Amino acid sequence: MIPQLNKYELKFPDASQANTDGILAWGGDLTPSRLIRAYQNGIFPWFSSGDPIIWWSPDPRLIMELDDFKISKSLKKSMKKFEYKFDTNFEEVMHKCSTVNRNDQAGTWISSEIIEAFTTIHGMGMAHSIESYQNGELVGGLYGIVVGKVFCGESMFANMSDASKSAYAVLIKHLKEWGYDFIDCQVPTNHLKSLGAKEVSREYFLDRLLKTNMETVSHTWEINKELI
Template sequence: MAAIDPDLLLRAYAIGVFPMSDGREAKDVYWVEPRRRAILPLDGFHLSRSLKKTIRSDRFTVTRDTAFAEVIRACAERDETWINPAIEQSYTTLHALGQAHSIETWFDGELVGGLYGVRLGPAFFGESMFSRATDASKVALAWLVARLIAGGYRLLDCQFMTDHLKSLGAIEVTQQRYLEMLTAELEAAGSFDSPPVSSVRRGGVEEADFGKLDRLLEDAAGASGAAGAPGCVIAQLLTQTS
């Protein structure tokens, strides 16, 4: 199957559906609309003491959008996956258009964890994550949440609930409630009727800014001592809202 048209893919997200396949070698792609949806409230991320310590230590180097293709491939390289070549190509195209992003965690120059997802207005739709080292995916998710908080995002969709996500603060809502939340946020930001426009100002709503965290980290780098360390900035953003 050919890759999904980017505009069609974004419009699908705007109405609460997303594509999946039955396996890595599957030829077909189908649209999914879960009856119950997992979301992670940005003010409810569960930052445990141990995870906070790991983040503040800067044991992992964390980047964004430096290895998107590698991240999505790593997410697909497991015994059971819904990411076939058509889906992989579709999101790689969205990434090239600036509508899909990856967060990468590195250790000693090796990619050990990460996640990727789609942004539309003030919403971010997490697609998949992987980990090859203890806490690597948790750190990636923590950095994503901090980035969304800093950038004024309002909704983090996690699709399906897992024990891993639940331990980090994710909750389940009905599909109807999810659509109410999603529609309200996209309409307020002027993004519901005209994807792939990512954000505009309307009715006093400030546009979401995926790159704002980068500027905060640059500004903090000039501070003396631990306060300027990236992990400390991330931990502070998460602590202020939890």
């Protein structure tokens, strides 16, 4: 039986208790307090619009070691095509991510309820977007939540070739400069694996996440052009 969360309590089951599919619990709500606690404990929501909220802790987990990101010669060339910004269009990035059709991971789970919840957390300074622009137009980007020294990536979109990969590369360069540990990519996908992400056990992920939760990174989310 998959446990149902009490709407009036923020407590989650231990993330290591998820079933073989990676499902830990269902129900509850998407208040900032619950979402932040979930991510601090290696848990994230993923569900289709109209369905109950499903909370996940998959095994294996996909992570990106910052030094393992693969920047090809073609990507280095593409990166020069765009202008990059942090946090100037967070909600629009989420809306664009919600329209992406993926072969190995549905994008439709980014409902209006999810967008509202993450936008609130963005206003609290814990969720961030990295955006690619060309001629002033938003053409790619991604967003996620910061937990300690970990960036928990949620979704990305691209309206031009390499627009999201370029934004991802810029983000990784800044995270390394700022002293972050790794990126939580959540569910394994072929796309992220091709960029250097690797699968690790849930036990390893949770142990490493909880250690980084004890640390914080102090910096300003501003683009350093020397890192592009």
